[in-house]
Amino acid sequence: MGMxxxxxxxxxxxxxxxxxxPGCGNGIITGAIARAVDQLGLDQNEVAMISGIGCSSRSSGYLDFNTANTLHGRALPIASGVKMANPALKVIVASGDGDCTAIGGNHLIHAARRNIDLTLVVYNNSIYGMTGGQYSPMTPKGSKATTAPYMTIEPSFNLLELARAAGATFVARATTYHVPQMVDAIAKGIRHKGFAIVECVSACPINFGRQNKAGAPAKMMEWQRDHAVMVAAWEKMPAEKKAEAQAAGKFPIGVLYETDAVQEYTEAYDGVIERARR
Amino acid sequence: MLKLISQRCKGCGICVNFCPKKVLEVTEVGKCAIVEGKAPDCILCGQCEMRCPDYAIFVEK
Structure with a gap:
C-alpha cells in the first residue's frame, strides 16, 4: 500500500x-508506525496505541487504533495494564524523550525488567518541545535550551544501553532520515515477543533547532544522515575508530540487540493464574 | 506523477532539499509546488513522499 x-x-x-x-519529525515517526502495522498486515482492532504527554503523544489521537492518551510519563504502566487485560492485543507505546526518560524513567526500567510484550517507540527530539524548549535527559551535552541559556553541562542518557541493562529484549534505533529502516525496526519490534524499544532520532526545528542554530528542517535531517552508522558497519569498526566516531557524535542505527531467551511477562503470569487455581 | 495536497503542506522544504532532480520548490505562500516545466524530470524515486512529515506529497505510479 502506498503512503x-x-x-x-x-x-x-x-x-x-x-x-x-513545519519540519517536525513526529509526522514521519507516526507515519512509520502506520506503515509498520500495514506491513505486518495487522487488523486495526488488534492494535492498541498508548501515549503519554508531549508533542509525540498527540500521535495516538491521529491513528485509528484502540488508543489512549494518558498521563505524563505513565504511558508504559497503562500499556502494561492493557496488555495484561488482553494479551492478544499488539500494544504500541508512543513516548517522547522527556516523557520516557525523565518523568517516566522509572516506569521504563521496570517495564524493561519485566520483559512485558510492548513496543515502545521513543520520539527522541532531544528537547521538551511542547512546553517551549527546556532540556531533557536526552539533550546532548553542550546544547542550548530555555532552561540552559549557557549550555547544558549534563551528559545525556544512552537510552538503548539503559533499556538493555534494565532487561529489554529488543533494542533498535532509527532516524527520521532513514525511513525504511525505521519502518523495519518498528515492525520487528512489534513482532518481537517481549519488551521492545525503538529509539527514533528526530528533529525539533523550532524549539531545539532555533536555539542551537541547527538550520532548516532539511539541514537537521542531513545531520542525522551524516551521523548515523548502520549497525553492521558500526560493529566492524576497530575500537579506536569507534571511539573516534563516538566522540564525533556518531551513533549506530538498526537492530542493536535481540534475544528470545527471556520469558515474557504475560506468559509468566499465566503460570500465576494456573497455580492460584490449583 | 506527483500528487500534492497543499492543504496539508507547511512548507518545511524537506522534499525540496532531498529531491535529486530539483523538481520541487516552496512557493511564496509557503507551499510545496512543482517548478514550472520540471514535471517531466521527476523520476518517481519517492524521496519526497518518504520524508514528508505532513503526508502532503505522494508518488502515483
Missing part, C-alpha cells in the same frame, strides 16, 4: 493536517 492509502486507512478521518510544527 497515500496508508494515511487514508490508518489515520482518523478529518484529523489532517496535524498540529506539529
Amino acid at each position: 497515500e492509502q496508508i494515511a487514508e486507512k490508518y489515520f482518523r478521518p478529518g484529523r489532517l493536517p496535524h498540529i506539529w510544527c
Whole structure:
C-alpha cells in the first residue's frame, strides 16, 4: 500500500493536517508506525496505541487504533495494564524523550525488567518541545535550551544501553532520515515477543533547532544522515575508530540487540493464574 | 506523477532539499509546488513522499 492509502486507512478521518510544527519529525515517526502495522498486515482492532504527554503523544489521537492518551510519563504502566487485560492485543507505546526518560524513567526500567510484550517507540527530539524548549535527559551535552541559556553541562542518557541493562529484549534505533529502516525496526519490534524499544532520532526545528542554530528542517535531517552508522558497519569498526566516531557524535542505527531467551511477562503470569487455581 | 495536497503542506522544504532532480520548490505562500516545466524530470524515486512529515506529497505510479 502506498503512503497515500496508508494515511487514508490508518489515520482518523478529518484529523489532517496535524498540529506539529513545519519540519517536525513526529509526522514521519507516526507515519512509520502506520506503515509498520500495514506491513505486518495487522487488523486495526488488534492494535492498541498508548501515549503519554508531549508533542509525540498527540500521535495516538491521529491513528485509528484502540488508543489512549494518558498521563505524563505513565504511558508504559497503562500499556502494561492493557496488555495484561488482553494479551492478544499488539500494544504500541508512543513516548517522547522527556516523557520516557525523565518523568517516566522509572516506569521504563521496570517495564524493561519485566520483559512485558510492548513496543515502545521513543520520539527522541532531544528537547521538551511542547512546553517551549527546556532540556531533557536526552539533550546532548553542550546544547542550548530555555532552561540552559549557557549550555547544558549534563551528559545525556544512552537510552538503548539503559533499556538493555534494565532487561529489554529488543533494542533498535532509527532516524527520521532513514525511513525504511525505521519502518523495519518498528515492525520487528512489534513482532518481537517481549519488551521492545525503538529509539527514533528526530528533529525539533523550532524549539531545539532555533536555539542551537541547527538550520532548516532539511539541514537537521542531513545531520542525522551524516551521523548515523548502520549497525553492521558500526560493529566492524576497530575500537579506536569507534571511539573516534563516538566522540564525533556518531551513533549506530538498526537492530542493536535481540534475544528470545527471556520469558515474557504475560506468559509468566499465566503460570500465576494456573497455580492460584490449583 | 506527483500528487500534492497543499492543504496539508507547511512548507518545511524537506522534499525540496532531498529531491535529486530539483523538481520541487516552496512557493511564496509557503507551499510545496512543482517548478514550472520540471514535471517531466521527476523520476518517481519517492524521496519526497518518504520524508514528508505532513503526508502532503505522494508518488502515483
